[in-house]
Amino acid sequence: MKQSELSTLVQPFHVMELVKHANALEAQGKPVIHLSIGEPDFPMPEPVQQALVQAISTNKTRYTAALGLPELRQAVSDYYRSAFQVQVPANQIVITSGASAALMYACLALVNPGNEVLLADPGYPCNKTFIQMTGGTPAFVQTAEEENFQPSWADLSKHWTEKTAGVLLASPNNPTGTQLTATAMKEITAGVATRGGFIIVDEIYQSLCYDHPAQSVLQVTGAPSEQMPLLVINSFSKYFGMTGLRLGWMVVPENLLPAIERFAQNLSICPNTPAQWAALACFQAETLAICEERRKLFKARRDFMVHALPGAGIELHSTPDSAFYIYAKSPYSSEDYCKDLLEKAWVCAVPGKDFSQYRGNEMMRFSYANSMENLQIAIERINQFNQTGSPKAV
Missing domain, CATH: 3.40.640.10 (Type I PLP-dependent aspartate aminotransferase-like (Major domain))
Known part of the structure; x- marks a missing residue:
């Protein structure tokens, strides 16, 4: 069956491909921490x-x-x-x-x-x-x-x-x-x-x-x-x-x-x-109050990640003031780095190729839509991986 030109023009969403790999590792019993998908970790109000x-x-x-x-x-x-x-x-x-x-x-x-x-x-x-x-x-x-x-x-x-x-x-x-x-x-x-x-x-x-x-x-x-x-x-x-x-x-x-x-x-x-x-x-009013409390929690997570990532060996080149993402410089080819980080340190971040035609290979994205406890563990693993190339058993 001959496909349309559009069906070959539209590219896959590479974030989702990496998440599938992360899910497969989880099914094998690996304690993966997801810093990938842009979805609030809270239930509906x-x-x-x-x-x-x-x-x-x-x-x-x-x-x-x-x-x-x-x-x-x-x-x-x-x-x-x-x-x-x-x-x-x-x-x-x-x-x-x-x-x-x-x-x-x-x-x-x-x-x-x-x-x-x-x-x-x-x-x-x-x-x-x-x-x-x-x-x-x-x-x-x-x-x-x-x-x-x-x-x-x-x-x-x-x-x-x-x-x-x-x-x-x-x-x-x-x-x-x-x-x-x-x-x-x-x-x-x-x-x-x-x-x-x-x-x-x-x-x-x-x-x-x-x-x-x-x-x-x-x-x-x-x-x-x-x-x-x-x-x-x-x-x-x-x-x-x-x-x-x-x-x-x-x-x-x-x-x-x-x-x-x-x-x-x-x-x-x-x-x-x-x-x-x-x-x-x-x-x-009740819902808006709940959403505002959650916004404050996101802010606390943002503040933690912005200060912790440079100490773990990840360069930041901008100041995120909204949403729940941090766009950062990858230590080496972002596609390879994110794959290695997932497979060796069990932290799922995403490479920049989905987001940039110009610098996608250099950059990566972290989502902090996860609990503070998991963010702290992720930072420990990223730091250990960047220092030794091996996972930290936490």
């Missing part, structure tokens, strides 16, 4: 769990509107107003089957075959796939560690050509755990608008920031419009801990709503219905 059970027990399991429950769209609108002092009309908020679906809809609505879309390098590897699935071409813009691996408008404008349709950015960013400044956001959105392009901003780690209050590009631009062709992507997965329920949202200009609705109708019918009802509990 109890009020959200209770709301999910209630939704199922009361038969709230049928299709909703393709754009999501009106109640949840309004709740997200209220959240922007209370948390970020931004007025975003509920009708401009679309509930989606995870942030991945939102990114796919955004690219389908904005990218034509032959268009180029600028992406910051390093960045989330699936973003290029969303662009490729529309027939577009990802164009990578290398960022500098001196700028915390975030692009400026000067960086982006140098790569803008007649084929460029727009920009897809993430703030906070995976794998670096860094954010765009408010000044950079303002300059980039203004610059893209003058070129007649669009800008998609992924904010799924928005509320997991540690050194200053969470921010949104919407605080700079206001609600998207035809004059401000901005789409903002967010998720219930990271801050609210609902990863497996696959629920996200997007904020879009009104003129794009009909197209987004058609894509949603055809590709997913509607988002997960019980998950939508459960997500209403995310904005309750």
